[in-house]
């Protein structure tokens with residue numbers, strides 16, 4: 001890499017690290033500066049800024065952390081293409097750059113100097129150029145800024161998860177495993193990512209897409225999608241994104257692990273795998289908070305009935321058991337598997353679940369290249385507070401599951417996913433070979 005550029009990257013990264021602890025204040029100043037100097041840009045953002053602050057800083061940390069990454073250019077071009085949905089035009093990039101640099105400068109009184117400012121300006125220019133060129137290319141290809149999807153059905157399962165089917169009448173390019181950002185007319189400026197699932201009956205010019213929306217306490221869009229969305233309403237979709245795609249053709253054995261609404265992308269990957277000739281052997285491990293939380297069980301039942309190459313295990317916690325019990329059961333089972341010959345594992349679900357399960361799989365001998373998952377989102381939250389005052393001013397949000405508070409993992413005893421009985425090392429089911437046969441009474445496997 002060019003020396004000057006490497007030096008710029010170092011200066012920018014060090015400068016960002018210095019303000020990281022005050023990230024919330026930097027971002028607030030950024031928006032105040034931007035809206036003061038360019039009031040017309042306010043309408044591009046949500047009315048309630050809420051977690052917009054965190055999202056912006058997380059995106060910034062992500063880009064700065066990858067300034068020397070060879071894939072950054074492509075990522076930025078995609079980001080620029082996606083930003084067309086907000087109505088962003090070229091002139092807005094310069095405005096954002098000025099406000100960003102002003103906010104960081106203001107929060108770095110002791111360390112800011114001319115070299116740092118120039119480094120930020122050069123790095124920002126490179127970033128903005130890449131994003132603009134992505135937007136220009138998408139315009140040149142006559143791609144719309146966003147797509148309209150008309151809701152054709154809405155089913156709320158157990159008051160916690162909605163399955164929404166929507167029809168797109170123009171070509172919408174996407175691949176199984178990818179997600180789209182979704183916007184509802186009643187919440188302008190609020191876009192949230194939801195994985196894309198497939199349903200049959202789609203053609204290149206007329207697609208039926210499915211979204212699995214878990215209710216999030218206090219969630220803006222998820223509440224609207226769960227409670228106030230009816231057939232005929234129009235959703236907007238951003239361009240499809242995401243690199244967690246189905247395993248490459250020719251993979252003989254695939255394990256798909258889905259926790260909660262992680263089932264959404266897994267379902268579309270599963271459909272793609274089952275369409276292959278020959279289809280690989282596929283095993284599904286579905287994890288949920290309780291038996292009643294398998295919100296799309298009927299669809300999986302149908303697939304099991306039609307595809308002998310498919311087996312499935314359901315892991316869930318019983319009423320009154322700890323919130324981690326289902327994951328622990330799955331982990332106990334995975335720990336008992338010894339080899340992963342030519343196998344790919346596709347993993348999807350809550351961030352901590354994905355993180356812990358990935359670690360466990362690697363410890364169990366799965367090669368890193370055999371695991372497919374989305375990257376973990378970054379957080380604005382500092383790792384720890386330096387003072388009580390800082391903790392008071394900038395509290396860490398409460399998570400419904402506190403990973404620190406979880407009960408310890410099972411003691412390594414092997415448990416049959418079918419019967420809950422301890423397995424001997426020789427038992428094939430201990431190695432995941434205990435395929436569940438479709439049929440009433442057998443399908444919904446008890447996990448412990």
Ligand SMILES: NC(=O)C1=CN([C@@H]2O[C@H](COP(=O)(O)OP(=O)(O)OC[C@H]3O[C@@H](n4cnc5c(N)ncnc54)[C@H](O)[C@@H]3O)[C@@H](O)[C@H]2O)C=CC1
Nearest residue numbers: 214259260261262288289326327348349350352353374401
């Ligand atoms: N591409 C991806 O990685 C995708 C991720 N998701 C994410 O999956 C999540 C699904 O949420 P819900 O349906 O509400 O699932 P959930 O919160 O009900 O969790 C499902 C299961 O995962 C396990 N689990 C949850 N948190 C855990 C933790 N901290 N450590 C270990 N195990 C844990 C529990 O056993 C639970 O039964 C959302 O956060 C969503 O953003 C959803 C779709 C795609």
